Amino acid sequence: MKKLTLLFVLLAVLLVFTGTVMAQDKPYIAIVSKGFQHQFWQAVRQGAKQAAEDYDVEITYEGPESETQVANQIDMLQTAVDKNPDALVFAALDTQAALPLIEEVDSKGIPIIAFDSGIDSDIPVTTAATDNYVASSYAADKMAELIGYQGKVAAIVQDQTSLTGRKRRDGFLDRIKNSYPEIEIVDVQYGGGDHLKSTDLAKSIIESNPDLDGFFGANEGSAVGIVNAIMELGRDDIATIGFDSGSILLDAIRNGIIDGAITQNPVGIGYRAVEAAVKAIKGEELPEMIDTGFYYYNKRNMDSEILQPLLYK
Amino acid sequence: MDANIKEKKQLISADSKQKVLAFSSLIMMIIVFSIASPHFATFSNFIGILISTAVTGLLAIGVTFIIITSGIDLSIGTVMTFGSVMTGVFITFMGLPIWLGILGGILASTVAGIVNGSLTAKLKIPPFIATLGMMMVAEGLNLVISGTKPIYFMHTPAFRKIAMGKFFNIPHAVFIFLGAAIVAGIILDKTVFGKYTYAIGSNEEAVRLSGVNVDRWKIAIYAFGGFFYGIAGVIMASRLNSAQPALGPGYELEAIAAVVIGGTSLSGGKGTILGTIIGAFIMSVLTNGLRILSIPQEWQTVITGAIVIIAVYTDILRRKKTA
Structure with a gap:
């Protein structure tokens, strides 16, 4: 009992100490994300910390262990x-x-900044996220360059229902149609981001278009499907560009099976979100969307200092 | 005779000592957090703590009975979610009245409890394995039944009121939790059901030899646990305004930790509802307080784990002293 009391007193002293250290007059920004352990979310956290230093604000960064823990996230939000x-x-x-909690925060006049896939409501003052349309357009430019501005290309996309899926598809297709008249789009299929389904789709596209020059996979699962198809059919002559990362995709790029991929910039997402929060506190006008940027990576640059933290396994 | 009374007295005082110790730890934690942060001791934060304790608390109450019989239940979390999902199916998919949907959801979890009990009592499968199987079966069924998507209660706004409606500014979930705790406490202390729960945990063979149908009581006790997980499932669904099929795994450990911190022995025969409630509050006050103090999340986990070990160790020390 004595030992326990002593322990609690020690703990108390420690907590009061951290409490006073934390209680500075800096503006405080609470960040509640969709995850914590995953490298993507740690990269977001890194960006947020950088912005907190640059703008001299206090932040906390929390997120549930997995993206299924909705109730835990609500508890974190409540505490925040x-x-x-x-x-x-x-x-x-x-x-x-x-929603009820977000509305409560809004009614207190606290500005809310959404990030990543954000909040499906018009309450947030702005959303800091990847502009998938722009990122996919860039993939189209790279593709054109790889196949010499002429030939046949196809795409595997995760779905036509989600906003992300549509933007990534349209960004790629629109750019090809509008800027590269010599390139023909032969097929676009949807594999739900599922590795196996995407593999079957990619194989059937290659089988029915043996003269295919280029392939675009709009997310990790879609791109992995193309990687599998190319390996099974022995067709690594087809120029391929993927999206996101993950160990299979990274290995495929390293081994030259596919050419490269687009990655979001989670560090940028964290940085821009905190930056936007600082501006919102000061009452500055903010655009509805903040593009957090993206990178194109391939065998040559994937180990660079800028890209390493952005590529998760 | 004298020795018997003496032993009994010691037992009682030991039990109440543990409760006093657990309770004073809780109070001390609250005092420490209140001093450390001005945001801790606020009405809104206390309500937050109460709501987040409601779900784990209900789960912990249910499993307290099972642990006292020296059983265990690993299916707590996913059976809770089974209750949420079935409530969603009844209300949103089938359009049944809210009260009927809730009843159906709780019943679904109770049935899962009956299955757990039957596997353990009739088929003699060790409860650790039987409920591990049920944990996975329920996890899978939740995804199958819901089509792997959350089931929303958009067209029945009254459903949200079940947990989040307010009475004197306090959400209903808190009253449901405290009400259930009192009822469970009375059942464990004052009824035959409670008496057999303790007796089976202390010496199952003796109870069997005295002509009691132990199997039937065991099934009833696991069903009783499932019933409480069902209530927790309904509250969870109401709070989130949706049945989240992937939720569940992880809650079993939180509930079992609360029970053990509250002084219920995993080897059976001992334990109280009050202890479990205090245990549940220790867990949630700790989680909340560390968050309020903005302790980095990775350290929150380390500290919580350490506190669980310390709490159980002091319990062992106390047992040694009284033995």
Whole structure:
């Protein structure tokens, strides 16, 4: 009992100490993300920390262990709200579940900044996320360059229902149609981001178009499908560009099976979100969307200092 | 005779000592956090703590009975979610009245409990394995039944009121939790059901030899646990305004930790509902307080784990002293 009391007293002293250290007059921005352990979310955190240093603000960064833990995220959000932050930076796992709390925050006049896939509501003052349309257009430019501005290309996309899926598809297709008249789009198929389904689709596209020159996979699963198809059919002469990362995709690029891929910039997402929060606290005007940028990576640059932290396995 | 009374007295005082110790730890934690942060001791934060304790608390109450019989239940979290998902199916998919949907959801979890009990009592499968199987079966069924997507209660706004409607500014979930705790406490302390729960945990063979149908009681106790997980599932769904099929794994450990911190022995025969409630509050106050203090998340986990070990160790020390 004595030992326990002593332990608690020690803990108390420690906590009061950290409490006073933390209680500075800097503006406080609470960040609640959709994940924590995953490298993508740690990269977002790194960007947020950098922005906090640059703008001299206090931040906390929390997220549930997995993207299924909706209730944990709501608890984290509730606690963040109780700390009375000057701004809230939030990426909802489920907007419906979080809506009452978001509305409460909004009614207190605390600005809310959405990031990544954001919040499906018009309450947030802005959303810091990848502009998938622009990123995919760049993939089209790279593709044209790889196949010599003429030939036949196809694409595997995750779905035609999600906003991300549509933007990545349209960014690629529109750019090819509008800027490269010598390139023909022979097929676009949807594999739900599923490795196996995407593999079957990619194989049938290659079988029916043996003279295919280029292939675009609009997310990790779609790109992995193309990688599998190319390996099974022995067709690594087809120029291929993927999207996102993951160990299979990284290996395929390293081994020259596919040419390169686009990656989002999670560090940029964290940085821009906190930057936007600082501006919102000051009452500055913000655009509805903040493009957090993207990178094209291939065998040559994937180990560089800038890209390493962005590529998750 | 004298020795018997003495032993009994010691047992009682030991039990109450543990409760006092657990309770004073809880109070001390609250005081420490209140001093450390001005955001801790606020009405809104206390309500936050109460709501987040409601779900784990209900789960912990249910499994307390099972642990006292020296059983265990690993299917707590996913059976809770089974209750949420079935409530969603009844209300949103089938359009049944809210009360009927809730009843159906709770019943679904209770049935899962009956299956757990039957596997353990009738087929003699060790409860660790039987409920591990149920944990996975329920996890899979939740995804199958819901089509792997959350089921929303968009067209029945009244459903959200079940947990989040307010009475004197306090959400209903808190009253449901405290009400259930009192009822469970009475059942464990004052009824035959409670008496057999303790007896089976202390010496199952003796109870069997005295002519009691142990199997039937065991099935009832696991069903009772499932019933409480069902209530927790309904509250969870109401709070999130949706049945989230992938939720569940992880909750079993939180609930079991609360029970053990509350002084219920994993070897059976001992334990109280009050202890479990205190245990559940220790866990949630700790999680909340560390968040309020903005302790980095990775350290929050380390500290929580350490506290669980310390709490159980002090319990062992106390047992040694009284033995």
